[in-house]
Amino acid sequence: xxxxxxxxxxxxxxxxxxxxxxxDSLALELVxxxxxxxxxxxxxxxxxxxxxxxCELKLDEPLSKQGVRDRHRVHVHRCRKIKVTLHFNEIVExxxxxxxxxxDRVKKKFVHAIQMKPVDASEHVLQLCGCSDRPEGDTQIGxxxxxxxxxxxxxxxxxxxx
Amino acid sequence: MVATATLPDERAFHADIEAGAFQLxxxxxxxxxxxxxxxxxxxxxxxxxxxxxxxxxxxxxxCSGFPSAAPTAMLWDYECKQALAVARWPNGASRVPAVFxxxxxxxxxxxxxxxxxxxxxxxxxxxxxxxxxWSPTRGIAMYLEEIHSLLNSSxxxxxxGG
Numbered sequence: 001x002x003x004x005x006x007x008x009x010x011x012x013x014x015x016x017x018x019x020x021x022x023x024d025s026l027a028l029e030l031v032x033x034x035x036x037x038x039x040x041x042x043x044x045x046x047x048x049x050x051x052x053x054x055c056e057l058k059l060d061e062p063l064s065k066q067g068v069r070d071r072h073r074v075h076v077h078r079c080r081k082i083k084v085t086l087h088f089n090e091i092v093e094x095x096x097x098x099x100x101x102x103x104d105r106v107k108k109k110f111v112h113a114i115q116m117k118p119v120d121a122s123e124h125v126l127q128l129c130g131c132s133d134r135p136e137g138d139t140q141i142g143x144x145x146x147x148x149x150x151x152x153x154x155x156x157x158x159x160x161x162x
Numbered sequence: 163m164v165a166t167a168t169l170p171d172e173r174a175f176h177a178d179i180e181a182g183a184f185q186l187x188x189x190x191x192x193x194x195x196x197x198x199x200x201x202x203x204x205x206x207x208x209x210x211x212x213x214x215x216x217x218x219x220x221x222x223x224x225c226s227g228f229p230s231a232a233p234t235a236m237l238w239d240y241e242c243k244q245a246l247a248v249a250r251w252p253n254g255a256s257r258v259p260a261v262f263x264x265x266x267x268x269x270x271x272x273x274x275x276x277x278x279x280x281x282x283x284x285x286x287x288x289x290x291x292x293x294x295x296w297s298p299t300r301g302i303a304m305y306l307e308e309i310h311s312l313l314n315s316s317x318x319x320x321x322x323g324g
Contacts, residue, residue: 007186015299016182071189122316123257132292136307138186160260160273160294162286 003070004063009143010034010076011099014135023064027057034076049075049100049142056080056098075100075140079148082141086110087129088154099142103135110154126152171228172200175302178229179203183303192310194218196240201226203233204240207306209252209313214324219252219313223302224278232278232296233305234271237262245269249323257317276305 002023007016008030019033030048035041048057050068057066057074068074077099084106086093091114097106103126111121127134128144129151135144144150178184179195187193196204203225206218222238237246248264263273271279275287275294288295297304312318 007182007189016186018180018182018185073186119316127293134293136304137311138190157257158291159257160275160291162284162290 004068005071006030006068007071007073008033008037008076009073009140010037010039011078011142012146013038014139014143016138021063024062026060027063027066027068028059030057030063030074030076031059039076044078046076046078047080047099049077049098052100052102052105054098055100073100073140075142077142077145079142079145081148082145083149084141085129085149085151086126086154087152088114088116088124097141099145100140102137103139103141104137106141106152107137107154124154124156127155129153169200171226171231175200175203175225175228178301178303181301183301184306187303187306187310193306196220201228203302204238205302205306206240207309207313210315210318212318212320212324215252215320216250219246219309221309223305225302229298229301232276232281233302234278234280235305235309236270236272247323249321251322252313252318252320253322253324254312254315254317254319257315258312258319261312272309274305274308276308 004021004023006019008019009016017037021029027048031046049055050072079099081096082099084095084097093110093113107126125134141150191208193205193207196206201224203223204220205223206220208218220238220240221235223233223235225233237251239246252258252262261273266273271277273280275281275291276296
């Protein structure tokens with residue numbers, strides 16, 4: 001039987017896990033994999049997503065029949081939407097994304113909203129509010145969200161000196 | 163035939179490059195493992211298209227003591243099996259030449275806080291660049307993400323002799 005290798009992140013879990021499932025596995029197996037890797041197994045109403053968009057999977061249907069292919073990205077979370085608060089200087093924006101949206105996607109939408117030039121945007125990164133943690137661009141925001149929200153600052157990238 | 167890793171740091175490195183973060187980068191075309199000859203790993207990192215510049219740069223990583231010890235990396239001419247000629251080094255407006263410095267340790271390492279050799283003596287770097295400190299849990303992908311980010315930024319202008 002053919003296998004699917006999938007990149008999995010889930011609620012509160014930054015590490016990108018590479019999991020292997022049977023080609024005809026139900027999407028529910030993603031939830032079980034996340035539980036084995038540390039997702040609280042008392043989680044109710046857990047959702048699974050794939051890709052970088054709003055594609056929510058039906059847990060009782062096979063992955064292969066829902067467009068999930070080998071080496072796709074998947075995400076497991078209790079929230080269907082993550083409320084993202086974004087700051088840049090005095091500007092504050094509130095946006096919503098599926099948990100599977102990446103930091104790159106969030107940044108792209110934010111810099112567009114504040115009309116920052118692309119050349120300037122490439123010299124800024126998103127950082128978690130109140131700390132120096134700068135998640136990589138391909139981090140899915142659900143892995144950063146406690147409950148259903150996350151707060152991010154757009155900050156300049158400093159030249160290495162000293 | 164794949165050689166069997168026998169040393170603890172070698173085993174840890176191979177586990178790291180088989181894990182999700184590194185493999186996602188491979189899947190996204192950000193980097194690829196060229197060869198390992200322990201404790202050396204040759205990894206090519208993709209760069210944005212610039213006139214006269216290559217599509218990727220090869221780096222020679224010394225991963226001794228991985229992952230408790232950070233790796234150290236230098237630009238490498240894989241075909242000629244020697245350090246890359248300075249004329250073929252990446253260049254840029256500000257952040258790129260600050261990292262790819264032929265005048266720093268004779269070009270034997272990148273001027274990055276996550277580099278094992280460069281961090282020595284830079285007591286201010288952990289507080290000034292906390293997100294760029296080496297992290298065993300983030301693994302080699304964190305070093306590669308930083309290189310990839312530089313080589314795909316608006317700051318990157320091609321090669322020195324281009």
